[in-house]
Amino acid sequence: MEYGRRQVGVIVNGSLIGGLEMKLDPYCSVEDVRAGTFVVIEGEKSRFFCMVTDVRLDSTNPQVLANPPDETADLMRQVLHGTTTYGTVCLRPLLMTAKEDDIPEQHNEPHVVKTIPAHFAVVREAEEDDVSQVFGSEAYSKRYFHIGRPLDMETPVCINLERFTERSNGIFGKTGTGKTFLTRLVLAGLIQKKQAVNLIFDMHSEYGWEVQKEAEQQQQGFVKGLKQLFGVSVASFTLDPDSARRREVQSDFTVKIPYSQITVEDIASLAEELNLHATAVESAYLIVNRYKGNWLSTLLNQDPAALKEFAEEVGAHPESISALYRKLSRLKTFKFLAERVAVDAVEKIMECINKDIHIVLEFGQQSGFLSYMLVANILTRRIHDLYVDKTERYQATKRPEDKPKHLVITIEEAHKFLNPVAARQTIFGTIAREMRKYYVSLLIIDQRPSSIDDEVLSQVGTRITALLNDEKDINAVLTGVSNASWLRSVLASLDTKQQALVMGHAVPMPIVIRTRDYDETFYAAVGYTPEGPGLKQKAAANITDLFGDC
Amino acid sequence: MDEAAIGEVIGSSSTELTAESRQLHIAPPFGSFIKVEQRHETIYAVVFNASTQSLDPNRLATAYHLPEEELRAEHPQIFELLKTQFEAVTIGYEHAGVLRHHLPPQPPRLHSFVYACHLTEIRRLTAYMGFLRALMRVDRVPRDELIAATLRNAATVYGEDERRFLVQAGKELVKLVGDDYEMLTSILQRVQS
Numbered sequence: 152m153e154y155g156r157r158q159v160g161v162i163v164n165g166s167l168i169g170g171l172e173m174k175l176d177p178y179c180s181v182e183d184v185r186a187g188t189f190v191v192i193e194g195e196k197s198r199f200f201c202m203v204t205d206v207r208l209d210s211t212n213p214q215v216l217a218n219p220p221d222e223t224a225d226l227m228r229q230v231l232h233g234t235t236t237y238g239t240v241c242l243r244p245l246l247m248t249a250k251e252d253d254i255p256e257q258h259n260e261p262h263v264v265k266t267i268p269a270h271f272a273v274v275r276e277a278e279e280d281d282v283s284q285v286f287g288s289e290a291y292s293k294r295y296f297h298i299g300r301p302l303d304m305e306t307p308v309c310i311n312l313e314r315f316t317e318r319s320n321g322i323f324g325k326t327g328t329g330k331t332f333l334t335r336l337v338l339a340g341l342i343q344k345k346q347a348v349n350l351i352f353d354m355h356s357e358y359g360w361e362v363q364k365e366a367e368q369q370q371q372g373f374v375k376g377l378k379q380l381f382g383v384s385v386a387s388f389t390l391d392p393d394s395a396r397r398r399e400v401q402s403d404f405t406v407k408i409p410y411s412q413i414t415v416e417d418i419a420s421l422a423e424e425l426n427l428h429a430t431a432v433e434s435a436y437l438i439v440n441r442y443k444g445n446w447l448s449t450l451l452n453q454d455p456a457a458l459k460e461f462a463e464e465v466g467a468h469p470e471s472i473s474a475l476y477r478k479l480s481r482l483k484t485f486k487f488l489a490e491r492v493a494v495d496a497v498e499k500i501m502e503c504i505n506k507d508i509h510i511v512l513e514f515g516q517q518s519g520f521l522s523y524m525l526v527a528n529i530l531t532r533r534i535h536d537l538y539v540d541k542t543e544r545y546q547a548t549k550r551p552e553d554k555p556k557h558l559v560i561t562i563e564e565a566h567k568f569l570n571p572v573a574a575r576q577t578i579f580g581t582i583a584r585e586m587r588k589y590y591v592s593l594l595i596i597d598q599r600p601s602s603i604d605d606e607v608l609s610q611v612g613t614r615i616t617a618l619l620n621d622e623k624d625i626n627a628v629l630t631g632v633s634n635a636s637w638l639r640s641v642l643a644s645l646d647t648k649q650q651a652l653v654m655g656h657a658v659p660m661p662i663v664i665r666t667r668d669y670d671e672t673f674y675a676a677v678g679y680t681p682e683g684p685g686l687k688q689k690a691a692a693n694i695t696d697l698f699g700d701c
Numbered sequence: 702m703d704e705a706a707i708g709e710v711i712g713s714s715s716t717e718l719t720a721e722s723r724q725l726h727i728a729p730p731f732g733s734f735i736k737v738e739q740r741h742e743t744i745y746a747v748v749f750n751a752s753t754q755s756l757d758p759n760r761l762a763t764a765y766h767l768p769e770e771e772l773r774a775e776h777p778q779i780f781e782l783l784k785t786q787f788e789a790v791t792i793g794y795e796h797a798g799v800l801r802h803h804l805p806p807q808p809p810r811l812h813s814f815v816y817a818c819h820l821t822e823i824r825r826l827t828a829y830m831g832f833l834r835a836l837m838r839v840d841r842v843p844r845d846e847l848i849a850a851t852l853r854n855a856a857t858v859y860g861e862d863e864r865r866f867l868v869q870a871g872k873e874l875v876k877l878v879g880d881d882y883e884m885l886t887s888i889l890q891r892v893q894s
Contacts, residue, residue, distance in 0.1 A: 211880075212880055212882055214880070214882040214883075215882055218882070218886075220886075224889075224890075224893075226864075226867060226868065226871065226889050226892065226893050227871075227885075227886065227889050229868045229871070230868055230871030230872055230874070230875060230885070230889060231875070233872070234872045234875040234876070235875055235882075
């Protein structure tokens with residue numbers, strides 16, 4: 152195991168809490184050492200896996216620094232290098248394995264670091280074997296999914312999808328840092344490895360079908376969507392059938408929501424978007440008292456002139472009712488809302504879920520925040536209620552066929568749903584706090600994690616973070632992570648594209664990765680077969696099978 | 702004294718030896734490697750001092766104000782009364798084919814012959830940087846001059862590897878001079894020039 156392992160230095164200082172310091176070998180250049188890369192310390196009885204967190208220049212003699220050798224004093228520079236002047240690298244040990252447990256080709260599970268190596272322990276560059284030992288490999292088990300590579304190696308880094316789906320998770324990063332690609336990767340992994348059923352609220356129609364790549368990337372203009380990669384396993388629902396038709400994509404179902412499904416809680420959580428005053432919301436409750444489920448329909452059908460009488464009828468202040476009426480009239484413009492609806496969208500969704508079919512709900516042109524939040528809230532609230540019932544029934548009968556399918560709901564612009572105020576009102580806050588009690592968890596995508604409620608953030612199990620440079624956002628993403636100070640510098644030093652820091656429940660230690668390329672190789676790896684005319688017909692046939700003629 | 706010998710030991714101690722040059726005015730160069738061949742062992746040393754003076758300590762040399770050729774022609778006896786001697790610090794010894802880089806158990810015997818070292822011997826002696834420590838012990842001449850001269854002499858036998866040898870020696874020196882950055886600079890400047 153010792154061949155060809157390049158030594159980079161020896162341990163000279165450090166502590167368990169503060170991290171270790173390594174004196175860089177004179178044969179290694181300081182410039183070759185990068186923050187976020189992976190090294191291994193060979194202790195006497197254990198092996199320590201560490202990440203480089205800081206690089207520093209040191210000298211034994213301040214006189215040398217006060218009178219540095221000039222450019223021509225070559226011999227002096229060479230003599231001083233590594234003796235009087237040398238590099239010190241700060242390492243953070245994250246995992247250790249006992250050397251005596253080594254079995255080649257098998258997974259030696261690492262555990263938390265409880266001690267440190269002795270003085271002068273040799274430090275070497277990490278190699279492919281080390282990475283697979285720590286992060287698992289797709290070869291060991293189905294639960295590992297290859298998500299990228301470390302900064303300076305070609306070995307795949309895997310996340311443990313079983314542990315990923317045990318909690319809610321988040322994908323964060325500034326705008327333009329590739330969150331969408333990361334999300335597609337993760338979703339593709341969940342779908343391929345059949346770890347959970349996904350319901351994706353696709354605000355900008357980015358996940359279902361083909362999307363144009365940004366100009367800088369490779370020659371081909373379009374990346375494949377989940378529906379194209381996984382065919383019948385993914386159902387494409389839409390709120391805006393016209394938009395779908397214009398883009399020439401096939402959607403499996405058009406979602407329409409009847410007014411009767413909208414509750415006052417749904418409106419309340421949109422109070423900010425709708426610019427509704429609290430009293431106006433209170434008046435809505437008065438309408439509900441009188442008209443029960445039909446409250447919204449009744450309100451919107453009122454003649455504006457007759458509002459005063461209506462207000463008296465329900466016992467509310469006329470101004471409040473007016474305001475309510477005015478603001479809620481916006482809802483009349485939404486084509487996906489209707490008085491009566493032939494097929495219940497939620498039923499269709501549950502049908503798909505029970506058949507292990509994943510759902511991408513596209514919003515087409517209805518991609519404003521208001522419609523996004525409204526629809527996501529309404530559908531999720533009902534699905535959650537159904538799930539609670541199912542779970543309770545399962546707990547009673549304990550039959551395997553009653554076990555609810557694990558559902559992961561993906562929402563974008565999560566700070567709109569999960570800011571401290573909204574988190575208390577929306578169903579998403581509830582789901583985040585419940586963890587997996589009712590078999591539902593979230594995948595939140597966001598560029599402003601500082602706007603998300605702290606309590607919710609601390610429940611996020613795994614965080615995949617692309618570049619963030621706002622201090623507040625960085626602090627937010629590191630909430631609930633122990634000893635996070637060293638991760639701060641790593642986060643701020645990520646490349647703008649194709650690099651992310653993965654940390655949390657699904658990985659044994661935080662790691663910086665270069666994200667896996669989302670290209671033909673990936674498509675082939677998840678089992679995509681290229682399109683042919685036969686495929687379209689097959690798809691059409693399947694749709695008819697599932698849904699009847701829509 | 703055989704033809705190759707350059708001197709004869711006239712004084713010795715555990716750490717140093719003094720020898721008289723075979724020829725007047727011709728002592729081995731400052732900082733060069735010499736050896737004393739004895740029956741069972743060879744002792745190696747580095748020359749740190751050379752001097753020429755009168756044989757009779759009561760009679761000091763005085764000036765004649767004449768060029769050397771004329772002086773030899775008119776007063777040849779003067780040169781009979783002078784001797785050149787050199788001192789060297791012991792850096793190691795070889796016994797039964799094994800070279801050891803520490804002081805020999807016994808000092809060199811008086812009246813043994815002194816020879817200059819071959820290139821291969823110099824290479825073997827300088828393969829281990831311990832000789833620098835021996836040079837540091839000398840306090841009667843400026844250490845930086847001595848070490849620089851020794852390194853210059855040693856470097857010549859390395860040919861293409863000269864730079865690598867010098868850098869290695871320099872790194873060893875850093876440990877020996879400790880905080881004395883001035884000393885280090887002085888030595889390396891003298892080596893490079």
